[in-house]
Amino acid sequence: MNRIFASRLLPLMATGLVLVALFAAAGAGYENFLSARVVLNLFKDRAFLGVVAVGMTFVILSGGIDLSVGAVMAFTTVFLAKVIGTMGWSAPVAMLAAVGIGVGFGMFQGWVIHFFRIPAFLVTLAGMFLARGMAFVVSPRSVEIRSAFYDDLGERGVPLGEGLLLTVGPLVYLVVVAAGMVVAHGTRFGRNVYALGGNEASAALMGLPVGATRVGVYALCGGCAALGGVISTLALSSGDPTRGTGLELDAIAAAVIGGTVLTGGRGWVFGTFLGVLILGTIKTILDFDGSLDPAWLRIASGGLLLGFILLQKLIARQSVS
Amino acid sequence: MKVLRxxxxxxxxxxxVLLVFNAVASPGFFHVEWKDGRLFGTVVDVFNQGARVPMLLALGMTLVIATGGVDLSVGSIMAVSGAVAAMQVNAGAPMVQAVGAGLGLATLLGLVNGLLIARVGLQPIIATLVMMVAGRGLAMLLTGSQMVPFANRSLTWLANGSVGGLPVPVVLVLGLAVVTGWVLRRTAAGLFIEATGDNEKASRLAGIQTGGVRLAVYGFSGFCAGLSGVLEAANISAADPARIGDTRELDAIFAVVAGGTALTGGRFSLAGSVVGALLLQTLTLTLYNQNVAPAVAPVPKAVVILAVCLLHSPRLRARFGKRTQPVAA
Structure with missing residues (x-):
């Protein structure tokens, strides 16, 4: 029993180990790397990715995939810039509306996937085209967001001492991760998601609401992608139709590095949290160094992703035999 | 009505339908003239641009999808081969060697995809996703993320020259399509590919080397992507590692799916993919002619691809009865 438990948590422990090792190596290699400010900046910088990755984790747990998240995020940022800047909506209403659009878009994708039995990657690929194109319809170029609400929100946060402030973006990120853990491990919906990803036929035979769960998962992911967009406008005070290109890959990579199995049914929201931090640390190291080619970020993420998938394969093979 | 099936x-x-719309909406669409020993005209452009990227990528993608897989890395592999070819001619290599190096590396990357899928047992979407990320990184690393301009007339000729009045890419790609189709249908190779996609386990038990089949189709897909990348670079006499092939994997999948090859694998139509690629290119050009901004063009493309998939979906087919069922092969 003990061994089974240990092997089940092995990917999560491996992820944690890699994170610690990366940080230790960076701390040894670069002066001032191991500081609260660096860690806080990492959280600020990657908050939007973290939120999107939580939604992606649920989709992957259910046995699906969502390639539209980056485009949905981009749409959200220009939508906010447009309705707040040009049309004069109040910022909180606009944010709620944006997240609502994300949820609705996700629901639609989930419905098409479930009802018409079209592969998820294809539907969300089309969704990606659609959302990215619509972002360019709303605004073909980057737009600045000028709003008192945004300025006000930028100054708020939880003081951490030493003049450090946990701003709204990373705060929302942490809340989303915590909420995601509760939903995944403590609610009926969460258990349905795991059951659906484990074996759809069994889930249906057990009388679980397969359709509603699938639609719900994509709605959740769409909502998270939109929320990621909101956070990104908070950090950058602008909307940009090109933002979030390739974000879907980072989100998938974060989930997989965190131990979520791509075939569905197994994984942890907390693992994704660690995965985002690993990707963020690599980026921080590249920023810190300055002499390394930024192309290494892609190669390193690709290599890490591959390494963790192979690790999962190895574990799966061992637990079968 | 057998034809309708x-x-x-x-x-x-x-x-x-698209062509008729264009003939009405933009006069001169079908105007073709003979100048300086070659054909010029909008229709020729559609063939030329369609051949250079979507058709070429769709050739490899068709076979990959027929085995039940998908190759998301073609865009990145294009960038790698374009960059390699450009750097080779800049280093003084002759055109053939430069193109050979680009194609060789591209094929190798495709084979790595195949190995990860056939031997290691990764899902195609994941293995090629990794290659998509790492391949783009490789292209940026090779070039230092800089555009690589070059001046080599024989390489530029590959994209802009003409053979017998037709643009070189059209001759090259249609030739490749015909040869590929002929080889696959005249030998058992096409059957092996379809069998692998239909039921891998049964095919293996029947003695088909399904691992080898998979390895080969991903290698071929890499090769096609490599050729496409070289042509893209040759077209503008420069290799842009960040832009070449960006989101082109979607175009390839579009062409294949629109051409009637089911994403579930087990059946393919190269002719369909060629038509699908022309459809995509005509759609792109139509949108351009109607003053739709290039960045917005993905929206109608997405709508079309979704509509095609809905037409293919089992649920709709069941509803409309047997008439739309495919003929049992």
Missing amino acids: STLVWPLVALV
């Missing part, structure tokens, strides 16, 4: 009918109908 052919998978080739719907993409052809869509293509004809």
